[in-house]
Amino acid sequence: MSRVSEFNxxxxxxxxxxxxxxDLESETGELAKELLEASDYGTREVETTPELVAEFGDVYYAxxxxxxxxxxxxxxxLEASLAKYRERLDASGSAGSS
Known part of the structure; x- marks a missing residue:
């Protein structure tokens, strides 16, 4: 059993x-908000703030x-997805599906 399962x-x-x-959708929205604020809505490089790190942790937990x-x-x-993308990139040069 995973650490997360044991915790839950x-x-x-x-x-x-x-x-x-x-819950994951909600946490993803909160992460998006923090990312926008951490980059001043895309006008500067992202600043890795404590709030951004905390929201990332919440998304990862969810x-x-x-x-x-x-x-x-x-x-x-994850391993299956990486293999899929590697195969696509090797075949077509793009990670997107056809």
């Missing part, structure tokens, strides 16, 4: 996948929690 079990934070997804609730191995999923 310990503190009674289990949610069904649908509510986990809503994503890993969703993976746990769905029985997805995040590392395995």
């Amino acid at each position: 079990d310990e503190y009674g934070l289990e949610l069904d996948p649908e509510r986990r997804m809503l 994503l890993l929690s969703l993976a746990a609730e769905c029985g997805i191995d995040p590392e395995g999923s």
Whole structure:
């Protein structure tokens, strides 16, 4: 069991996948807000503020929690995606799907 699953079990934070997804969406919005503020809405290089780091952590926690609730191995999923993109880049020079 992952650290996130153990944490959620310990503190009674289990949610069904649908509510986990809503939480991830909410946290992603908060990260977007902080990123916009950290770059002055794209007018300067991003400043890595404590708030930006905290919101990134919240998104990462929400994503890993969703993976746990769905029985997805995040590392395995990442490896499969990297292999897919590597294959696309080698074949066409683009990471996008055809």
